[in-house]
Amino acid sequence: MKHLSTLIVTFLFAFISHAQTVVTGKITDADGHGIPSASVTIEEQGKDAIMAFSISNSKGEYKVTFTSADSNVDLKIKAFNQKPLFQSIKNQTQTLNFNMESDATEIKEVKLKTKMITKKGDTISYDLKAFESKADRTLADVLKKIPGIDVNADGSILYQGEPINKFYVNGKDLMEGGYGTINNSLPKDAVQKVEVMENHQPVKILQDKVPSENAAINVKLKNSVTMTGRGEVGTGFGEPWLWNVKLTPMFFGQKNQWVINYKTNNNGDTVEKEGNILSFGNRFEGRRGNVSQNDWLNVENATTPNLPEKRYLMNNVHYFSANLLTNPFKSKEWELKANASFTNNAVSRESYSQTTSFLNNGAQYLTNIANKFYTDKAKGEVIFTKNAKKGFFKNVTTFSQFWNADRADVIRNDIYGNRNGAEAIESPTSSFQNSLSTIIPWKEKLVNLMSYVSYQNDKQTLQISPSSYLKFNDLTNSGHFLFENTDAVTQNLRIKSLEINHSASVGFSAKKWTFTPEVGFNFSTDQLNSQFSTITNNVISAYGKDYENDLKFTNAVPYASLGINYKGDAWLLYSQLPFNFNNIKADDPERNVSKKINKLTFEPTLYTQYSFASFWKASASANLNYNFGDTKDTYAGYIFSSPTSPSAMSANNPIPETLSKSVGSKLEYRNPLNNLFFNVTYRYSKTNRNIIGNSINNGAGFILTNFIEKDNQSNSNSMGAEIGKYFPSFKTNASLSFNNTISKADALTTDQNNVQYFFLNKVNSQTAGFKFNNTFFSWMSIDYNLSFNWSHQTSKLNDSKNSGFNHNLSTYFYPLANHTIGFNWDQINSGSNLTSYRNAFYDLSYQYTWSKKKIDFELKWLNIANRKVFERFATSATSTDFTRMQLRPSQVMFTVKFNFK
Template sequence: MKKVSFLLILILGVFEGYSQTDISGQVFDDHNKNLSGATVMISKDSVSSILAYGISDANGRFKVKVKSESNSLFLKVSYIGFATFGKFIQNTSQALEVQLSPSSESLKEVIVKSEILQQRGDTLSFSVAAFKGKNDRVIADILKKLPGIDIRPNGQIFYKDEPIQKYYIEGLDLLEGRYNLANNNLSADAVSKVEILENHQPVKVLDSLEFSERASINIKLKKDVTVSGTATAGMGTAPLLWQTKLTPMIFTKKRQAIVTYQSNNTGSDVSGEIRNFSIKYFGENFNIDKTDWLSIQNVSEPPFSAERWLDNNVHLGSANILQRVKKDMDLKLNISYLNDYQQQDGSTQTRYFTPTDTIDVIEKTNNNIFVSKLEGELTLENNADKNYFKNQLEFNGSWNANRGFIDRPDAQIKQQLAHPFLGIRNDLRLLRTVGKQLITFTSNTGFTESNQDLLVQPGQFEEVFNNGDPYAEIKQRVSSRKIYTDNSAGFTKALGKFTISPKFGFSIQNQQLDTDIFLEDGQEVLDTDFKNRTEFLQSSVYFKNSINFKNIEETWNLRLSTPLQFKSFQLEDENFEDTRNLDRFIFEPDFYVKRKLSAYWEAHVSARLQYGFGEIQQLYYGFLLNGYRNLNRYNAPISEEIQQNYSAGLNFRNPLKQLFLNASYSYNFSESNLLYSSTIGENGTTILEAVARDNNFENHSFRGGGSKYFRKMKTTLKLNASYNISKRQQLLNNILAEVNTKSFNLRGSVDAEISSWLIANYSANFSTYTSGFDDSDFQQIETQQHTIDLYFYPKDNQYLSVGGEYYGNSLSDNGDNYFVNLGYQFTFEKPKMDLNLSWRNILNTDAFINAYNNEYYYVQSSYRLRPSQVLATLKFSF
């Protein structure tokens, strides 16, 4: 009996030693008002790591559960604008009252730390060492694991379901939006932290005047002087494969540089490394982006890694150099040249649905694509506390050409396309402090030119061009030019909690379009309906005023823009001897408000009214042969569209628990004066025209997502979902129909370090798309994909990887696609390099069967894939 009693006492003693203590209470200010959002932290003493924490609710109440053997605990309570409260308490359950006193210094930040994450105000700092796994080599491998961060297939980075606006390395914007180059090549071993800069205002002089709801990323390096980069050399078989890559980097306080040369025929799409993800602040409607007036018929590309399907021979050279001229002033050069030759081989079955019939088109396609592209930017930027200056000179030139061959049951068709392009732009932004206000000036001026030719053999649309008789060839020629300028001046002034930013400006854009069609032997089609001599002049005088509000506690942020514009449009066509004019005075209010509900929660609401007017791409009178079976023209008034956009969202983030959640809803409604009519022939030829008829478009969109890092399991879980409903009017073969669409998408991923010898990565995507006329659905498709990669580590310096992929759709009878990959990697410590052997597509799956649908048609395609192949690479990281 004594033994039993002793055992019970021992057990109770053990449980008592690890008992849970409940510390609760209420936080007040110096006027005995409840403080919501106060940070409560419990530690063993004032310098030890945090044992538990909590946040006071709307009534100022908090409750924290602590497990500790210590007899005493240290309680710390902090709140913005108040002195931090600190006190030792007994390790017993108790209720406390905490009164905070105003701080003699305005406290702008609350610092919360853990071993893997530090929060300082609006900056979250993730420890790279805490997230780095055995097979992580570059910083992109780390970013994929961070909760709240999502990297899309094209490499664009999103934070809380919104694209980031800046990617800094040690606070410097070297790459001007082309951050894939650093993301995919900067060694993770050279990085100490990844900082998320929430609500980041990139212009210092505006930091206290205009708030920003977007986030940026800053990469913190371990050393003041960092020399890093990668070098890769590889060879393989089936067929003869090669891969070379050299990307040296240097980062100092006054100079940064990333230079790269890459070449391969293994299917690696290196063009993604120079893709520009910049978010434009000004002149978004005036740019030097290339317009593809003409195209050859393509095969739908598979929705997975290009290394499975891209048949390429690519060379890329890029130099990105930043020199700090003096304090806060940087001179940047970003230049790249891409040369690529690609082959596409596949087949397509397209089914068109009209209100009265279905039309099928079957095509086997073989394309040769030649890409030659030169891009460059020279930027001088002075981002100081009281002044801002940025001038960016941009050049964009391409000399691309395509060849295509289509085999149809009734014909064999050749296509040749040449589409060179040239664009030059200068963008200037100046903000200077004068007295108590900030004077602003902006100027955006550019020029583009493009001459495109499409040759189709034999000629198409026989009933239109040759009285129904076959003929040898048809050639479409397009020449387009654009010159524009947009200039404004204004000021920004703080009035208490408000900031006003009135701005006056004007813009002019002149576009010219000349098109001609030639038949066999160079015979020009002289019919007025098949020529364009169009000049389109747009001008605008505007007054834009923005009002920003931010309270001292930064719990409310409000922005109201009230732009007034007088727009004038003049369209002249020398060929048709016709002129169209349109003058409009428009008001486009834009409202955004964000409320910080607590330390964890925030909500936002926005509303916007926007007007859209036709661009020259939807204004030409004469028919244009856009593709071998597509004739388009817009012989109608200048299009006018009124758009209403409303949205609301709720975000939750708990950095210490590495938990991020977001949900949003948006509603869009637009009214237009033009309706587009598609006449689909029995052989799939389509004639698109614009018809003057009022119509509307309506769309509901629901989005939600979350991510969580499980520290003990070293696992990151991410899940995102979206649902969209839309309806619009459409004229199909002269019959008016309402087209309804519904889509749902669910995607998720898990990155887990299961044990010291096993790492697993899994991702999945499931989507449905339904479309129909009026109240009936004519087509629904479900697609899904699953990818799993397992890494086995028999030793720390080597691993064996096994990967499997599945892609399927509900439309195709044989729409199931399976892939298996095998790899082995050995890491040499001296010199530091990886030897990688990979066997891709072990099952030798030779074609990918894909299916997708649109509002009134669906496409089922088969794309020829790269064969099973073995590749050996040596990769050096330095």
């Protein structure tokens, strides 16, 4: 670890070995008035290669920073209605003032040409018109083509490979992180430009005091008051009858903004994920997250292919959401936001698998699983904020309710022959959270008070029938099968969770430094109750205390922390230095569980960034973290979390303790002048644990999971690089990426003869990607994505190689005005040193555009080859697995698409 840290420091300082040169001054006209918006560039002597640039402010003042080994450089100044200035200057920090001569000329003809990418300070602006193709309709369609930006299927946005922390429309954060709805449904024609704000600190009172490592996106619309939105209505042919309806009207005003969204379909389109929170802002804004259930119990799940969900998702979904932002008072600093959503979804899934076990002399197990998943979820949220230079306040109240149910019909063929099982789970959940954060100026100090309260009640009931489906040996009476004379079995579980976090801090600023001492108290408690029962002639009987739990798990952590932040012209520093007093206790007297731990830990986090030569950034990060497990790591009564995986911790084992360390570095180059972006990253992580899971195969394909006290560790080295460039002459955006990861982890397992294997599992994996889009020809546009992956896994039990190939080609032809023909080709190949499988999918579409009304009529034929199954072969440390998964058959959809205005 010491040598690695030295390597990273050396790596960073290699880029700053030359001292920075800073040239400042003022630019004035013939009358002595400052000239605003004059461009100042530093270039290599005798070359037209820009090393740095700056724009003068409203007073004519400029500042340009660069790094060069040359003794002299060229300085050039240009301004409207002024004669350009050129001067050779020494490579040294200095102040130079310039007086420009007037050069007004009569312009007979004016042609305005907007720059596709411009940079001012930490903000990079993109003109969407420069990147769009004729087939694009929404903001997300165009963002995918911008260099340095990636858009995932759920609408989430990555900038330079990292998630953004805010998504604004005309400077307002209506969606509070759940921006997928706008990204996927905002018509591109309503957008003037997209701004990327690097190192964005969303809390205004902290903008000059506490730096940020993340970027934000602001979508600037053409009009300050905009009524817009996107809609689709479609029907399909096949079994069953298909439909697709999407209605998303939007309004963006100076005082009010709102988005209403209703989407329903059964054609494999995942729309309900648009409500997920994709960006989480800043820690000083309080705490927010995607509310989810504590999924302790599960039916057996069919395997899903590594394909776009539209290829295999058999769904029937209705999703509604509404988002409102308004200024309730005369002061625009106060905002009220209200969000609500409801999801009703039914999903079918089926897969067949054949597993060959290395542990059990090559024994083969066959499994066929057919699922039905039912989701009903309601969520409501009220947010009250004031984000001003003189104070900050934010309170978020969230209510969530789930009514979920899952079903599985399973057919197994193993050493016990063929057997069928029916599995059903009911899992209602109620959840409440309230997060409050406020920053109050006190003289020259800033006082931050934060409070978070969360309560969640999960109730889950899993039933399996017939009981003969389970062939486990009795865990307490070896030699007898469980439930021999019963009809069915039931696993009941209930967990009530309470979490309370309170903290107070005071910020002191001195020049460019900010020091923030903080004290706080974090408390969480879980009450777990579970019971395993048998059903015979409709009579329910508890099975015994070895299959019950009545566990109370508490974690109380008072802490003291010091935040040290620095924000200069070139350097950023963000650090948290917390001391945590961990007091953890787990009690279940009936199972003889009485565990506790009291330990003081130091868990620092550090991030630093250095900007140089206008376009370069070098950064490094490091953190150390302790984790002492939770309720899932301390219960002693067996729980059938899955019909094939009963598990429990030994009552004699200590509370799990995990120590994680990681360091990372990144070098970035972003030059909007020549449309070139690239980054190089490195990360190393190491984890030490005192508990390890032990998987025991009972010979019937069932896995019994237990945990034993044994020191073990894992570590990972990951290196990656990405380069992207936009070629305006060819209207082409292209990027290349590569990543190499070496991971090692200790593993423990036991075969059916009770032979225990403790071994090192090593995986060396590489991925390479290429993205390309072109709109050069007026009659055609192309989008192409290609990825390769290779991996080599070695262990005491196995030595295998896997590889994969995935590409997507989307081509659109425009033979006549308002006519579009589209062709899509997905190719997914997978294999190993033993065998390989190739899966190809083709789609064809025709679209006519009624340009006057901006309405599209689309006819699309999906999965032309009518491929109904997806096949995959893979190897792991203990087995080989062949899987066949059900896909959506060929289908034809007719859709009418339109903008609301």
